[in-house]
Amino acid sequence: MSNPILVIGAGVAGMTAAIELADSGIKTVLVEKLQTTGGNALNLYKAFPTDDCFYCFEGNRWRPGIRKCFYRSALIDQPNLDLKMDCKVESITGPPGKFKVVLELGPQYVNPKKCTMCGYCLEKSKAFSLLSPQCQPQAVVYNPELKDDETKNAAEGCPTKAINLDAETSKETLTVSDIIIATGFHEMKPVNMDEYGYGTHPNIITQLELAQILDPNGPSKGAVLRPSDGVPAKRVMMVQCVGSRDENYYPYCSKICCIFALKHAKILTQERGDIEVGVVYMDIRTYDRYEEYYRETRKSGVEYVRGRVTRIDPQKDGSLDIIVYDSLLDKYLKFSVDLFVLSSALEPPSGSSTLIDTLGLSSASGFVGSIAPETEVVVGNHIYACGSALGPAEVPESVTQARAVVSKILQGRK
Ligand SMILES: Cc1cc2nc3c(=O)[nH]c(=O)nc-3n(C[C@H](O)[C@H](O)[C@H](O)COP(=O)(O)OP(=O)(O)OC[C@H]3O[C@@H](n4cnc5c(N)ncnc54)[C@H](O)[C@@H]3O)c2cc1C
Numbered sequence: 477m478s479n480p481i482l483v484i485g486a487g488v489a490g491m492t493a494a495i496e497l498a499d500s501g502i503k504t505v506l507v508e509k510l511q512t513t514g515g516n517a518l519n520l521y522k523a524f525p526t527d528d529c530f531y532c533f534e535g536n537r538w539r540p541g542i543r544k545c546f547y548r549s550a551l552i553d554q555p556n557l558d559l560k561m562d563c564k565v566e567s568i569t570g571p572p573g574k575f576k577v578v579l580e581l582g583p584q585y586v587n588p589k590k591c592t593m594c595g596y597c598l599e600k601s602k603a604f605s606l607l608s609p610q611c612q613p614q615a616v617v618y619n620p621e622l623k624d625d626e627t628k629n630a631a632e633g634c635p636t637k638a639i640n641l642d643a644e645t646s647k648e649t650l651t652v653s654d655i656i657i658a659t660g661f662h663e664m665k666p667v668n669m670d671e672y673g674y675g676t677h678p679n680i681i682t683q684l685e686l687a688q689i690l691d692p693n694g695p696s697k698g699a700v701l702r703p704s705d706g707v708p709a710k711r712v713m714m715v716q717c718v719g720s721r722d723e724n725y726y727p728y729c730s731k732i733c734c735i736f737a738l739k740h741a742k743i744l745t746q747e748r749g750d751i752e753v754g755v756v757y758m759d760i761r762t763y764d765r766y767e768e769y770y771r772e773t774r775k776s777g778v779e780y781v782r783g784r785v786t787r788i789d790p791q792k793d794g795s796l797d798i799i800v801y802d803s804l805l806d807k808y809l810k811f812s813v814d815l816f817v818l819s820s821a822l823e824p825p826s827g828s829s830t831l832i833d834t835l836g837l838s839s840a841s842g843f844v845g846s847i848a849p850e851t852e853v854v855v856g857n858h859i860y861a862c863g864s865a866l867g868p869a870e871v872p873e874s875v876t877q878a879r880a881v882v883s884k885i886l887q888g889r890k
């Protein structure tokens with residue numbers, strides 16, 4: 477029998493690859509460093525290009541007809557698929573085709589197979605939480621750093637005895653035939669870019685943070701409120717290319733931030749009442765079918781300003797005055813706004829360079845580099861990559877690449 481295949485990262489790309497391999501009868505181990513699968517797509521609310529909601533992507537196959545299925549999870553119920561959460565790859569040695577992989581697994585405080593999500597522990601102690609209503613596996617998580625006087629009682633009172641507060645880390649060694657890297661991207665937190673004031677005022681946020689505000693399951697249940705005081709936001713200003721196309725940070729274009737900024741502008745103007753939106757940009761890069769977002773948002777009154785943000789002045793009433801140099805009009809403009817949203821660069825996740833070096837791969841600005849354009853998803857002997865691990869990518873592209881990897885592997889096994 478062939479050795480299993482290892483998929484690193486359980487975002488949409490890794491989940492797709494793992495589920496399709498497992499469905500094809502191949503034993504697959506999917507490791508995820510966090511305590512839930514889904515990656516960056518977990519809390520995005522609506523998804524371009526269709527404006528469908530993101531919820532049912534999680535845990536179900538990427539097939540329209542069965543997206544709404546709540547009871548069947550391809551990740552949990554597929555016998556060929558071994559999902560390991562809170563799991564890190566400690567080392568990879570051995571020859572291609574017979575890689576020896578050592579995994580470090582975090583303590584399994586809550587057994588997801590036993591947790592029925594009854595909510596008892598959540599009511600009792602702050603140390604238990606639900607990462608997202610869409611999380612897979614469907615189970616609460618425990619954070620020992622938030623332990624309080626009621627934690628022990630909460631654990632003892634769990635009706636299914638799903639909680640083990642004494643759980644410890646463990647190690648596991650596997651031999652795998654192939655490795656698929658699906659480690660995705662991270663949204664840069666622009667704390668060092670003084671010109672944008674991120675971290676200095678609660679109403680200066682990133683696009684990923686705005687996505688969580690727009691999410692009906694998010695902290696404000698979808699209401700667009702100023703984080704500083706909970707007052708409804710009426711004016712939102714976005715700024716593009718924060719840290720991207722910038723020699724001091726990331727020289728590349730992050731490719732999808734124009735599109736998700738415009739998706740958010742559309743939701744704000746068309747769904748959430750009379751919110752005014754402005755976008756400060758260098759270039760708007762809405763490639764292919766996404767040009768429609770640009771046309772639609774222009775029609776619905778979004779104000780586009782080509783130029784640079786030069787100053788941010790916080791006001792006593794919680795608003796922000798944004799001074800912008802408009803390069804088309806050659807003059808400075810002042811905008812008074814409630815929320816200032818930064819389209820921050822999409823960077824390689826932490827640990828990416830170690831993985832690239834360990835496997836002897838090439839790097840493309842810190843993401844996994846492919847060896848030749850025509851092979852695209854194949855980056856080495858028995859090593860593949862897909863999705864945003866290869867650089868910022870939208871969901872359809874990530875899923876297509878994951879499927880391309882699976883079909884390459886299946887061809888090789890015939
Ligand atoms: C604000 C915003 C809005 C967006 N809106 C849309 C949209 O509307 N439509 C659309 O198509 N796309 C959208 N995207 C893009 C979408 O998020 C990506 O296409 C998608 O997340 C890519 O999936 P992925 O699996 O490649 O990577 P990720 O989602 O980044 O998943 C990677 C996974 O790997 C895990 N991981 C990383 N390193 C390791 C490691 N060493 N070991 C184990 N696990 C690891 C991570 O924890 C994560 O779970 C948006 C992105 C942002 C930031």
Ligand code: SF4
Nearest residue numbers: 591592594595597634
């Ligand atoms: S009490 Fe037990 S079953 Fe209920 S949510 Fe907590 S861990 Fe899950």
Ligand code: SF4
Nearest residue numbers: 717720729730733734
């Ligand atoms: S996609 Fe748009 S916002 Fe993002 S880096 Fe490229 S041009 Fe800038």
